[in-house]
Amino acid sequence: MDDEEAELRNPFPSPPSHYTKYASHNLRLLALLRERAPDQSDVNQHQVLSDQSDVPDWPLTQLEKPRVDWILEEPDAYYDVFGDRWFVRVLDLYSTSSANLPRSKKKYPR
Numbered sequence: 001m002d003d004e005e006a007e008l009r010n011p012f013p014s015p016p017s018h019y020t021k022y023a024s025h026n027l028r029l030l031a032l033l034r035e036r037a038p039d040q041s042d043v044n045q046h047q048v049l050s051d052q053s054d055v056p057d058w059p060l061t062q063l064e065k066p067r068v069d070w071i072l073e074e075p076d077a078y079y080d081v082f083g084d085r086w087f088v089r090v091l092d093l094y095s096t097s098s099a100n101l102p103r104s105k106k107k108y109p110r
Helices: 017-022 024-036 068-073
Strands: 078-081 084-087
Antiparallel strands (some): 078 084
């Protein structure tokens, strides 16, 4: 057996290739884009960031965090991560009646 084959391998899968897009330079460009064009979603980032260097060809808006409220609007709220599906369970604390809560036997001074 070759030494190269005997070498330990990582049991976890490699991260997706788009993780390299989350470089600090690109995140700064995204922040600058949102600062200069806060309400425009279909803005030409090359025009807005013409004074910056290394503006990527792909849309910087891909780096934005997902909107959780959009996930929760779905009847079966879920999200997918690396091929696994995770269902979101929403707890409505205001609809829980106090009758369902366990009662304490301790007496507190009034």
